[in-house]
Amino acid sequence: MIAMQEEINQFEISEIWKLVPRPSNQCVIGIGWVFRNKMDENGIIVINKARLVAQGFNQEECIDYEETFALVARLEAIRMLLALAYFKDFVLY
Numbered sequence: 001m002i003a004m005q006e007e008i009n010q011f012e013i014s015e016i017w018k019l020v021p022r023p024s025n026q027c028v029i030g031i032g033w034v035f036r037n038k039m040d041e042n043g044i045i046v047i048n049k050a051r052l053v054a055q056g057f058n059q060e061e062c063i064d065y066e067e068t069f070a071l072v073a074r075l076e077a078i079r080m081l082l083a084l085a086y087f088k089d090f091v092l093y
Helices: 002-014 075-087
Strands: 031-039 045-054
Touching: 002 045
Parallel strands: none
Antiparallel strands: 031 045
8 A cells, every 4th residue: 555655646746647527528548556576685575566557458549648658767778778879889968
């Protein structure tokens, strides 16, 4: 419950969404929670994470959404980008 409340608080702080009246001619897209336990190297649960996600199988592109984004960048992706930029002599700003 604490992880779910923290996720909702982050939405409010980031102003990601706003509550609007439901249009009478539109279907509502369902949501669901995805839970994950983060563990340390010994396998002991350190933190519980919760993510609120839309049920994607009900969405239609250009009707329900126009763009997608990743909430966080993975450290491995950043390392690969920096290695490729160094190898190809790219300039990153």
